[in-house]
Amino acid sequence: MTTLYLASASPRRRELLQQIGVAHCLVAASIDERVLPGEAPAAYVERLAREKAAAGLAALGHGNACVLGADTSVVLDGRILGKPEGRADALATLAALSGRAHEVYTAVAVCDGSRSRVRVVCSRVHFRALSAVEREAYWASGEPCDKAGSYGIQGLGAVFVSHLEGSYSAVVGLPLCETSELLAEFGIPCWQALPA
Numbered sequence: 001m002t003t004l005y006l007a008s009a010s011p012r013r014r015e016l017l018q019q020i021g022v023a024h025c026l027v028a029a030s031i032d033e034r035v036l037p038g039e040a041p042a043a044y045v046e047r048l049a050r051e052k053a054a055a056g057l058a059a060l061g062h063g064n065a066c067v068l069g070a071d072t073s074v075v076l077d078g079r080i081l082g083k084p085e086g087r088a089d090a091l092a093t094l095a096a097l098s099g100r101a102h103e104v105y106t107a108v109a110v111c112d113g114s115r116s117r118v119r120v121v122c123s124r125v126h127f128r129a130l131s132a133v134e135r136e137a138y139w140a141s142g143e144p145c146d147k148a149g150s151y152g153i154q155g156l157g158a159v160f161v162s163h164l165e166g167s168y169s170a171v172v173g174l175p176l177c178e179t180s181e182l183l184a185e186f187g188i189p190c191w192q193a194l195p196a
């Protein structure tokens with residue numbers, strides 16, 4: 001059976017793949033994550049997911065592996081918000097997200113030596129209003145620092161989310177429905193295909 005490599009340092013993506021019973025190994029993939037001039041959010045996350053998967057394949061040094069890369073970005077009024085650069089940036093992001101809806105774009109890409117496939121999922125997340133005291137306390141919890149948009153819906157940040165339209169797993173970092181479909185194209189089973 002083909003071995004799947006996850007080209008990601010994100011513990012969330014590893015947990016999400018484990019959640020659907022996909023055996024995998026890890027491979028490091030470091031890429032330049034800067035947004036290109038005029039690049040739209042969907043195009044940006046798609047490019048980064050493809051580049052992470054391709055970098056992982058290159059790092060393995062052989063073409064007969066299958067590699068998954070993904071990217072998640074929070075988008076407010078068309079502006080891509082990445083991970084916070086520090087406290088002030090995180091507090092400003094949380095203030096901007098307060099009491100409004102924003103989009104979360106996640107792309108998942110799978111490639112092997114001969115082909116590359118990608119899916120992009122857009123979800124809409126509605127935040128209730130957040131007080132300045134709450135925003136400070138949330139930053140102090142440590143949760144925002146490594147997350148796009150400075151929050152984690154799967155953690156303490158859940159209390160900010162009044163409702164979600166779209167894919168919960170995509171907001172956390174990997175759209176599991178689309179991921180399982182992509183993996184099936186590469187002959188990689190998830191839980192449905194496991195022996196009883």
Ligand SMILES: Cc1cn([C@H]2C[C@H](O)[C@@H](COP(=O)(O)OP(=O)(O)OP(=O)(O)O)O2)c(=O)[nH]c1=O
Nearest residue numbers: 008009010071072147148151152153171172173
């Ligand atoms: C919006 C949101 C993002 N995130 C996380 C998912 C991603 O790990 C991170 C977005 O940054 P990414 O650049 O997509 O991923 P990463 O740098 O953590 O990992 P890698 O590039 O090595 O795969 O934000 C959450 O955990 N919860 C959320 O609710």
